[in-house]
Amino acid sequence: MMGSVVYAKTKALTDVEFHYCPGCTHGVIHKILGEVLVELDILGNAIGVIPVGCSALAYKYLNCDIHQAAHGRAPAVATGVKRVRPDNVVFTYQGDGDLASIGTAEIIHAAHRGEKITTIFVNNAIYGMTGGQMAPTTLVGQKSTTSPEGRNESVCGKPLKVSEMIATIDGARFVERVSVHSPAEIRKAKRAITKAFQYQLEGKGFSIVEILSTCPTNWGMKPVDALNWVKESLIPYFPLGNFRDDINGGVRK
Amino acid sequence: MAKGNVIFDVDRCKGCGLCVVACPKKIIALDETKSNIKGYNPAYIIKMHACIACGNCAIMCPDSVIKVEKIGEDVDEKSIDERK
Amino acid sequence: MKGNEAICEAAIRAGCRFFFGYPITPQNEIPEYMSKELPKVGGVFLQAESEVAAINMVYGASGAGGRVMTSSSSPGMSLKQEGISYIAGAELPCVIVNMMRGGPGLGSIQPSQADYFQATRGGGNGDYRHIVYAPASIQEMVDLTVEAFDKADIYRIPVLILGDGMLGQMMEAVTFKEIKKQDLPAKDWITDGTKEKREPNIINSLYLEPELLYAHNLKLEKKYNAIVDKEVRFEAVDLEEADVVCVAYGTTSRIVKNAIETLKKENIKVGLIRPITLWPFPEKAFDQINTNVKGILTVEMSMGQMIDDVKIASNGRWKTSFYGKSGGLVPTPAGVIDSIKKILGEEI
Numbered sequence: 216m217m218g219s220v221v222y223a224k225t226k227a228l229t230d231v232e233f234h235y236c237p238g239c240t241h242g243v244i245h246k247i248l249g250e251v252l253v254e255l256d257i258l259g260n261a262i263g264v265i266p267v268g269c270s271a272l273a274y275k276y277l278n279c280d281i282h283q284a285a286h287g288r289a290p291a292v293a294t295g296v297k298r299v300r301p302d303n304v305v306f307t308y309q310g311d312g313d314l315a316s317i318g319t320a321e322i323i324h325a326a327h328r329g330e331k332i333t334t335i336f337v338n339n340a341i342y343g344m345t346g347g348q349m350a351p352t353t354l355v356g357q358k359s360t361t362s363p364e365g366r367n368e369s370v371c372g373k374p375l376k377v378s379e380m381i382a383t384i385d386g387a388r389f390v391e392r393v394s395v396h397s398p399a400e401i402r403k404a405k406r407a408i409t410k411a412f413q414y415q416l417e418g419k420g421f422s423i424v425e426i427l428s429t430c431p432t433n434w435g436m437k438p439v440d441a442l443n444w445v446k447e448s449l450i451p452y453f454p455l456g457n458f459r460d461d462i463n464g465g466v467r468k
Numbered sequence: 469m470a471k472g473n474v475i476f477d478v479d480r481c482k483g484c485g486l487c488v489v490a491c492p493k494k495i496i497a498l499d500e501t502k503s504n505i506k507g508y509n510p511a512y513i514i515k516m517h518a519c520i521a522c523g524n525c526a527i528m529c530p531d532s533v534i535k536v537e538k539i540g541e542d543v544d545e546k547s548i549d550e551r552k
Numbered sequence: 553m554k555g556n557e558a559i560c561e562a563a564i565r566a567g568c569r570f571f572f573g574y575p576i577t578p579q580n581e582i583p584e585y586m587s588k589e590l591p592k593v594g595g596v597f598l599q600a601e602s603e604v605a606a607i608n609m610v611y612g613a614s615g616a617g618g619r620v621m622t623s624s625s626s627p628g629m630s631l632k633q634e635g636i637s638y639i640a641g642a643e644l645p646c647v648i649v650n651m652m653r654g655g656p657g658l659g660s661i662q663p664s665q666a667d668y669f670q671a672t673r674g675g676g677n678g679d680y681r682h683i684v685y686a687p688a689s690i691q692e693m694v695d696l697t698v699e700a701f702d703k704a705d706i707y708r709i710p711v712l713i714l715g716d717g718m719l720g721q722m723m724e725a726v727t728f729k730e731i732k733k734q735d736l737p738a739k740d741w742i743t744d745g746t747k748e749k750r751e752p753n754i755i756n757s758l759y760l761e762p763e764l765l766y767a768h769n770l771k772l773e774k775k776y777n778a779i780v781d782k783e784v785r786f787e788a789v790d791l792e793e794a795d796v797v798c799v800a801y802g803t804t805s806r807i808v809k810n811a812i813e814t815l816k817k818e819n820i821k822v823g824l825i826r827p828i829t830l831w832p833f834p835e836k837a838f839d840q841i842n843t844n845v846k847g848i849l850t851v852e853m854s855m856g857q858m859i860d861d862v863k864i865a866s867n868g869r870w871k872t873s874f875y876g877k878s879g880g881l882v883p884t885p886a887g888v889i890d891s892i893k894k895i896l897g898e899e900i
Contacts, residue, residue, distance in 0.1 A: 218473060218539035222526035233531055237508070238484035242530025259748035262616065274754045280743035282615050283756040285638050288608040291600065295612025295620070296743065298596045299570060303616075303745050321608070324601040398490050398524040431484075438484040 225249045227258050231275045238438020240428045241270055243395045244337055247405040248308070249277065255412055257304045262296050264289040266318075268310035269343040287318025290325035293332045304415055306333040312342045315351040315375050322381070322423075329386030329420035333411045336377060339428040340449060347433030351375040354452060359433070374452060378425045382458035382466075389414045389422035390459035396429070396445040400455075410460070419462060427453060472521030473537040474513050480533045483508030490528035493518050556581035556720040558690050559649055559713065560589065562697035563621050565728060568647070569595035570620040572609035574602055574628060577661040578717040579651040582623040603628035607635030607648075614644040615755035617742035619701055623649035625717070626667050627658055630675060636710055637676025641757030643772075645704035647697065648682075649713045651720040652853075654880040662880020663717030665802060668857035671714050672831045679769055681776045682710040683783060684830040686801040690724040692828070698731055703783065705736045707775055714830060716853065718803045718882075779832055786834035787826040791841045794823030796892050797870075799862050800851040801827050804883060808851050811888035822892055830858070835865040845870055847895035851883055852876040871895070 227249025235241045252258040261279040265271060267286035274281040284292040289307035297305040314322050314336050325332065341359055342348040349359040349366060352374045356365040366374075382390040389411050393404035404426055411422035427449050429441035436444060457466055481504055488496045488511065495518045498509040511533070513519065519536075526534035553561070560582055563571075571590055573583040583599060590597040600606035606622050613620040624632060629650045639646060652667045654660035671684045683703055687693040693715065700711040743753050759765035787805075789812070791797060800808040805826040812822045823845075825837045841848075848870050850859040856874045863872050875891035877883045 218537035221472065221521050221536040221538050222523040223535045224532035228532060232480055235530065237482035238486055238530065240530055242532070243528070246530070246532060258746075260745040262743045262745060264612070271758060272760075274752070274756060278752060279746055280753045281755070282612060282743060283642075283754070283758050284611070285608065285634055288604070288611075288635070291605040291608035292612035292615075294598070294600075294605075295570070295572065295609035295614070295618075296616040297612075298598065298609070299613045299616040299618035299620075300744055320601055321605055324605065328598075398522075398527045401527050438486055439489050442486065442489070 225253055227253050227278050229276055229278055233276060234272060235269060236432045238429065238431045238441060239269070240395045241337065243401060244335065244426055244428060245273065245276055247401060247408060248335055251405060251408045251412060252279065255409065255416070257412065257416070261304045261306065262300065264293045264296065264305070264307045266307070266309040266313035268313050270308060270310065270337070271344070273308060287313050287316070288321055289313065289318065290321040290330070290332070290334065294325055294328070294330050297330060297332050301331070304333070304412065306335060308335045309337065310343065311338045311340065311350045311352045315377050323384065326381050326384045326387040326421045326423070329388070331415050331418055331420060333415050334423040335408065336423055336425040337428045338377070338425055338453065339430040340374070341430050341433045343430050343433055352377070352453070354448060376453065378423070378458050381423055386421050387423060387459055388420035388461040391457045392425040392427070392453060392455050394427040394445055394450065394455055396427070396442040414462065417462070471517070471539050472519035473516065473539050474519055474525065475535040475537070476511055477533045478510045479505040480531055481508060481510040482506065482531060483510060484530065486528045486530065487511050487525035487534060490524045492522060492524060493520060495519060496525055553690060553723060553726045554581060554720070555690050555693055555715065555722050556651065557585045558694050558726050559697050560585040561728065562694040563647065563701070564589055564593060564595070565731060566698040566701045567619050568621050568701060569593065570613045570618040571595070571597050571622065572600050572606040572613070572620070573623050574600050574606050576603075576625045576628045578653060578663070578720050579623050579625050579649065581720070582649060603631040604635065607632040607639070610646050611635055611639050611642070611644060614639065614646045615642065615743050617739050617744060621647040621649065623651070625651050625653045626655050626664070629667060629670060633670070633675035636682065637674070637678055637680060638757050639710050640676070640680035640682055641678065642755050643708040644710070644755065645708055646710050647700045647704060647713065648710055649715065652714065652716045654878065660880045661717065663803065663882070664853045664878060664880060665716055665804060666854040666857065666878060667714065668830065668852070668854060671712055672833070672861070680772065681779070681831055682712050683707070683779060684712045684714055686714050686828060686830050687719065688802050688805045688826065690719070690722060690726050693719065694726050694728065696828070702734050702736065707779060709775070709779070714802070716803050783829060784832045784834050784836065785828035786837045787824070787828065788837050788840055789826075790821060790823040791825070791837070794821045794842065795846050796849055796895050797823040797825060797841050797845055798849045798851055798888070798892070799825045799827070799858065801830065801858070804851050804853055807883055807885055808888055811885040811892070814885060815889060815892065820892070820896070833861045833865065838865040841870070843869070847871045847873055849891055849895060850874050851888055853882060854878050
């Protein structure tokens with residue numbers, strides 16, 4: 216008896232196997248990003264800008280035109296692309312080192328100008344690719360290879376809350392923080408990403424979805440424990456929710 | 469109640485175990501008697517007949533290893549398990 | 553027309569429709585002119601948040617198929633070096649203008665030629681080159697800017713227009729000739745969306761496997777060799793009869809020409825090699841110099857950078873010496889004359 220497909224791999228992903236660590240939720244985020252592009256029928260129209268970080272190889276995995284950008288510069292690159300190709304959908308995909316450390320000027324100014332691009336910001340509170348150094352979003356007390364005793368607030372401050380910060384910029388019309396630590400949260404994340412791209416499709420301005428993600432390897436945890444750590448430790452500091460949704464009348468509760 | 473058929477691309481599985489906790493019916497486990505080509509214990513369905521085709525496992529899988537099909541009400545248990 | 557503005561007008565007539573820049577003295581007329589004129593032809597002007605952002609906007613715009621330009625001055629050019637390395641590695645076409653000022657560091661706002669090393673050796677990481685044009689008049693600025701866009705497209709390479717603050721501010725009569733449409737290679741590599749009908753186009757300089765990166769570098773080298781073969785430009789004056797040959801480019805070459813005219817009256821024969829491409833450097837021009845020349849004098853508005861290339865090109869055949877000024881001071885014809893006489897004096 217023939218069944219119907221409930222879930223199958225999206226055509227937005229190539230056949231190349233991900234090099235990401237077991238349980239790394241970059242894979243989940245690539246997936247839902249791809250599914251949104253397919254569902255909005257913009258895969259053939261999309262141009263992505265990928266960062267320096269674990270996802271520097273994302274050009275092997277995503278079935279759309281891609282620019283590989285210098286560390287932190289993706290929003291500037293995306294600006295150049297969108298100004299030449301205003302009818303294409305342009306997105307950046309960036310980690311917390313890329314966006315919140317070296318790239319703070321570029322993300323703020325892309326938002327400030329209201330660039331009609333969409334940023335997928337993957338926040339796993341650590342530097343993954345380079346082996347686990349402290350990130351601007353690393354929690355106070357969280358150990359890393361450059362904060363071996365745990366992040367010291369008096370030396371390097373508290374973690375940076377990117378969504379809250381960007382939401383204060385008028386050009387940023389949709390700002391939401393989500394997580395992917397369970398199927399329910401993944402579905403919510405996908406809805407946020409869909410809304411973010413809709414803002415671009417309607418020419419409304421800059422949109423960003425911050426996605427709390429895991430790094431089991433550099434957090435020194437099993438993948439399943441890493442999912443729990445997002446829930447128990449990251450979310451209390453980085454609350455989930457919408458911070459800006461201008462079309463729909465401000466912040467959605 | 470929907471019934472499901474779950475297919476794993478076994479050699480792509482990294483044994484991360486996220487599908488195991490994502491499954492609401494707790495019918496997925498990592499097969500410790502086997503190693504796939506990557507050297508991981510691949511995920512598998514312990515009791516396919518209990519699958520409700522919710523798709524949570526596939527949604528959770530970071531490597532798009534899992535395909536979930538919904539099958540009709542009248543299929544008997546034996547043929548579901550044989551299809552694994 | 554003022555030099556800075558002439559470059560812009562030339563760029564627009566050459567089809568440039570995208571400009572990303574940032575204010576810095578002495579090139580502010582460039583973004584200001586582009587902000588006014590580009591929108592009139594349906595182009596896009598954007599003042600970026602920094603020179604770093606601007607060059608990355610160029611990287612994006614070029615990869616997406618746009619004819620794009622940026623400009624800056626020395627300290628801002630330092631900021632662009634990372635982006636230029638990426639652009640060269642990803643083989644993207646673009647035009648970059650540097651109106652040089654005194655350095656190092658914040659330096660001064662007066663003209664200089666102290667970015668020769670940065671321009672010809674490349675301030676960014678890795679093995680790469682970009683074509684460097686050194687105009688010596690406003691007309692040349694116009695003609696070279698127009699050519700720069702086509703060369704950039706033909707070779708998929710950044711092209712640098714290296715001026716100095718003086719050339720940017722100078723006003724001279726200019727003719728905008730009709731631009732011949734060249735046959736340019738098809739841009740089938742740009743990111744304009746797959747439409748799900750082709751494989752994705754990737755703009756990239758990352759090659760993690762050594763064999764692949766080496767192969768890529770060999771490919772770049774082949775391109776650079778082709779440019780060395782075909783794109784060298786220089787002006788050579790009186791090399792066969794000269795007692796001394798000067799080498800100078802840009803504004804400095806005009807000062808040297810002035811000195812040469814004066815010395816003619818004293819029956820002292822001085823030749824000049826004026827590189828118009830700094831990379832590729834006109835090494836072959838040196839083969840035209842008569843073997844009995846008493847010395848080669850390099851004149852620069854710097855502490856001596858092009859002199860390294862002059863020594864390489866001379867290859868031990870002649871004594872090389874240097875006269876220059878930096879900090880924004882300008883070498884004088886009298887200073888050039890003194891240096892030339894010193895070379896001749898030493899021989900007597």
